[in-house]
Amino acid sequence: MACAYGFYGLLRLMSVGLAYLTVSHDQPPRNLEAAWQVLAPCAETVSFDGAWTLSLNESGSAIVNSDRHAQRLQGHWELLDAKAQSYRIDVLAFGNDFVVVPTAAGCLLGSGTLHKVDLRQSWFTRDKRDGGDLVASVSRPHVTMK
Numbered sequence: 628m629a630c631a632y633g634f635y636g637l638l639r640l641m642s643v644g645l646a647y648l649t650v651s652h653d654q655p656p657r658n659l660e661a662a663w664q665v666l667a668p669c670a671e672t673v674s675f676d677g678a679w680t681l682s683l684n685e686s687g688s689a690i691v692n693s694d695r696h697a698q699r700l701q702g703h704w705e706l707l708d709a710k711a712q713s714y715r716i717d718v719l720a721f722g723n724d725f726v727v728v729p730t731a732a733g734c735l736l737g738s739g740t741l742h743k744v745d746l747r748q749s750w751f752t753r754d755k756r757d758g759g760d761l762v763a764s765v766s767r768p769h770v771t772m773k
Contacts (some may be wrong), residue, residue, distance in 0.1 A: 659687055662706035665727055666714060669734040672750035681716070681736070681750050691718045711741070723748060 663685040672681045682690045683704055691700045702718030712727040716736075726744070728735040733752030737744035 658709075659685070659706075662709065662714070665709075665712050666704070668729065669727055669736045669750065669752070671753055672734070672736055673753040674750060675747050680753065681718075683716075689716050689718050713740070725750070 670683045678695045679693045689702045689704045700718045704716045707713045725736040736750040738748035
């Protein structure tokens with residue numbers, strides 16, 4: 628019986644080794660410094676419901692924190708596509724692809740792509756405002772809303 632367990636363990640090690648050898652390791656190294664220049668305005672953001680904060684660091688680390696839920700989760704971020712300004716942020720249950728969207732109030736880490744963003748899973752600049760006023764921006768001042 629002990630021999631069977633040893634053989635099973637050896638097979639598992641061999642399968643892991645083969646999987647490692649067959650995975651492509653030819654990806655070019657990502658320029659973390661250039662990626663951070665785009666991501667830096669979104670370094671401190673808050674979730675849609677305000678229950679979570681996301682802190683990104685230029686070293687590639689990410690921390691999600693919630694005082695309300697008494698949780699602190701650590702992970703990392705990486706550049707997916709420099710041209711599209713898309714990033715992958717992995718922090719346990721919060722792993723997702725995000726796109727950097729500059730706004731008048733700072734930055735939005737939009738969950739998804741520029742063509743389709745899920746605001747409920749996105750992260751927003753967390754600037755403190757006096758009196759909690761809503762900030763809006765008008766790109767064309769002659770446009771009226773009805």
